[in-house]
């Protein structure tokens with residue numbers, strides 16, 4: 001740790017994060033996450049509770065050969081079971097034998113928890129805390145004490161809550177971590193309590209462990225730091241028991257970028273924040289929260305025309321930080337909320353060589369067309385490829401690669417238990433030629449996609465690499481319920497890239513055809529395949 005460090009980071013993704021409903025890390029997941037957290041530069045990585053499950057035992061056994069230059073592994077546990085001498089307590093001995101660099105044990109600091117949950121006297125609880133900490137401290141270099149329910153305990157009985165901290169300090173605890181276990185505290189109260197504790201224990205590192213039940217875990221953590229806490233516990237993406245823990249993905253940039261508080265994460269490591277967040281989501285098998293502050297896909301996405309106009313002049317007019325600092329990027333959305341600035345921004349990204357100015361009639365036409373289409377049910381926000389084709393059409397730079405003559409799709413089901421079979425026939429004109437094809441599919445859109453590409457693949461062989469990778473249908477409400485509009489979003493891929501297109505109609509197959517048509521045209525445009533008459537011209541010249 002650097003001398004200038006003011007706050008140490010304690011990650012409990014693998015312990016409190018593993019207590020999240022719906023998350024079940026395997027031992028391999030835990031090892032990958034632990035190593036990634038160490039690479040990122042977390043000071044402390046709480047790996048789990050040795051002895052609580054075979055998974056955690058295996059994890060600690062496997063981590064014995066870790067090689068982390070800057071991070072230390074922590075084993076979590078509780079004070080000894082009441083009635084057991086610390087030296088005979090299996091739980092404490094599991095921590096000692098775990099191979100971790102440090103232990104973090106929780107103990108009761110709310111009087112009612114000692115008497116109700118543990119069923120012991122207040123005095124016995126103080127002994128339990130000091131003896132458990134002392135036993136560990138004689139065997140491990142570093143021991144942290146999580147004062148469970150500290151803020152509720154302090155409200156109920158400040159004297160007793162402080163006595164518990166003193167018992168841990170007397171036992172030799174290196175850090176006293178104040179837990180807002182039920183997540184019910186507010187920042188102003190928490191600030192005052194932390195300040196009081198910091199004043200009473202000037203020689204100890206005071207830490208904060210906040211839960212998010214009132215959606216205040218990050219605010220509470222920041223308040224605690226402002227009141228003098230020097231150790232911050234939290235998880236990646238805020239996962240954790242019930243509503244989660246303080247989200248380190250937000251806490252870290254707030255400390256570093258807004259408060260100028262150093263936390264042993266270099267500027268280069270900070271740029272890994274977005275990818276760390278994505279990585280943990282992958283491991284936890286969770287969809288990313290697109291609006292997640294700092295790292296979400298929409299954290300720096302601009303939709304309103306007024307906003308886009310301003311950020312084109314200076315990003316900070318509508319962005320609280322430079323997204324690159326946390327490894328994120330600015331996005332401009334195109335929708336019915338767009339103005340010319342949105343279009344120009346997208347143009348610069350998608351068609352940089354077009355070089356259009358804000359007053360170019362093409363830009364105005366594109367804005368009008370987008371608004372008309374969005375009013376008719378299109379949504380270009382998630383369909384960049386259709387949007388790019390729209391721009392090319394507006395610029396007069398689009399030429400069809402084929403023309404549909406007709407399609408017909410059958411869906412046949414032969415009995416209650418049989419899966420239906422879909423068959424599509426398609427007729428297209430490519431150059432001067434009429435081509436006819438048919439295909440079977442596991443659904444009507446799949447059959448249509450196959451038939452369409454089968455008709456085109458002789459002329460455009462690159463289409464054989466293309467696949468429909470996702471397909472979403474949304475029914476749009478209209479005044480006439482019998483004539484609902486349907487929006488189909490299609491994601492295609494060719495092994496190198498993915499692109500999305502959109503089609504809208506009252507007929508789901510027509511909507512799908514429009515999206516498929518755009519998907520194929522886009523692939524050909526991106527591959528710089530000329531339309532057939534140009535091909536003829538090029539091959540005869």
Ligand SMILES: CC(=O)SCCNC(=O)CCNC(=O)[C@H](O)C(C)(C)COP(=O)(O)OP(=O)(O)OC[C@H]1O[C@@H](n2cnc3c(N)ncnc32)[C@H](O)[C@@H]1OP(=O)(O)O
Nearest residue numbers: 049051052053078079080081082106107108117118148181
């Ligand atoms: C605030 C927190 O997040 S604390 C961490 C919570 N995390 C977890 O519980 C996840 C891992 N836990 C487990 O795998 C299991 O609960 C184990 C292995 C730890 C214990 O399992 P069991 O022995 O079957 O006990 P069980 O879970 O039913 O109950 C917990 C026991 O610990 C006792 N206990 C609770 N806190 C403490 C403490 N600080 N010190 C000592 N004992 C404690 C409880 O009183 C209870 O004992 P009792 O059964 O005699 O009443």
Ligand SMILES: CC(=O)C(=O)O
Nearest residue numbers: 106146148149179181
């Ligand atoms: C220790 C802990 O996880 C808590 O008190 O919330």
